[in-house]
Amino acid sequence: MSNPNNNGPYNYTYIFKYIIIGDMGVGKSCLLHQFTEKKFMADCPHTIGVEFGTRIIEVSGQKIKLQIWDTAGQERFRAVTRSYYRGAAGALMVYDITRRSTYNHLSSWLTDARSLTHPNTVIYLIGNKGDLEAQRDVSYEEAKQFADENGLLFLETSAKTGQNVEEAFLETAKKIYQNILDGSLDLNAAETGVQPKQPLPKPAQNDAKPSDSQCSC
Numbered sequence: 407m408s409n410p411n412n413n414g415p416y417n418y419t420y421i422f423k424y425i426i427i428g429d430m431g432v433g434k435s436c437l438l439h440q441f442t443e444k445k446f447m448a449d450c451p452h453t454i455g456v457e458f459g460t461r462i463i464e465v466s467g468q469k470i471k472l473q474i475w476d477t478a479g480q481e482r483f484r485a486v487t488r489s490y491y492r493g494a495a496g497a498l499m500v501y502d503i504t505r506r507s508t509y510n511h512l513s514s515w516l517t518d519a520r521s522l523t524h525p526n527t528v529i530y531l532i533g534n535k536g537d538l539e540a541q542r543d544v545s546y547e548e549a550k551q552f553a554d555e556n557g558l559l560f561l562e563t564s565a566k567t568g569q570n571v572e573e574a575f576l577e578t579a580k581k582i583y584q585n586i587l588d589g590s591l592d593l594n595a596a597e598t599g600v601q602p603k604q605p606l607p608k609p610a611q612n613d614a615k616p617s618d619s620q621c622s623c
């Protein structure tokens with residue numbers, strides 16, 4: 407009762423680490439911003455290094471802190487480092503429904519994600535910019551088939567209108583939580599991306615900085 411950790415923002419059971427991957431310009435930073443701030447950042451400047459945002463959510467009555475890492479810049483060179491992928495419980499793999507090239511690169515993003523994360527990492531495919539229907543270059547059905555063939559969850563979102571943004575982040579957490587409950591995610595294994603409640607770890611890299619209160623683009 408007197409433990410301050412039982413109250414307010416500290417009252418959560420787990421921390422889940424997420425990463426957001428995908429080509430530059432698909433809307434990764436805007437998705438993160440929409441999820442953490444519930445706002446669309448139309449003119450978000452590009453950022454340097456890796457940043458993260460956090461939000462506490464509830465899954466089956468359990469409060470879970472999501473710690474969401476956003477690449478900035480490196481994706482242009484396909485050189486997102488191993489340390490970025492390490493310990494990710496969830497990976498949001500984003501393409502832009504109006505730019506087919508960003509969809510064509512998915513298999514290589516998926517190869518990286520599969521080879522550099524824990525086997526139980528939940529990978530969620532996100533077709534972003536769903537509000538730009540007139541400029542659509544990749545059909546829902548085609549992407550859904552790719553997702554099904556590769557065992558991925560899939561949604562189309564809009565970081566601009568907020569459509570399906572909550573759902574994508576929350577469904578990823580539900581799936582991770584399900585994996586904990588059914589024992590397929592062993593919390594004693596290394597680098598699962600799930601931690602029991604403890605203070606937020608410091609960023610592992612020199613160029614990483616927290617961005618809770620700032621634009622994280």
Ligand SMILES: Nc1nc2c(ncn2[C@@H]2O[C@H](COP(=O)(O)OP(=O)(O)O)[C@@H](O)[C@H]2O)c(=O)[nH]1
Binds near residue numbers: 437563
């Ligand atoms: N219309 C529309 N534009 C978006 C959406 N998400 C991002 N954008 C725009 O796409 C550009 C790239 O977004 P950004 O989040 O920086 O992409 P990132 O490089 O993947 O982080 C910016 O100009 C955003 O305003 C969306 O859902 N709809």
Ligand SMILES: [Mg+2]
Binds near residue numbers: 434
């Ligand atoms: Mg960005």
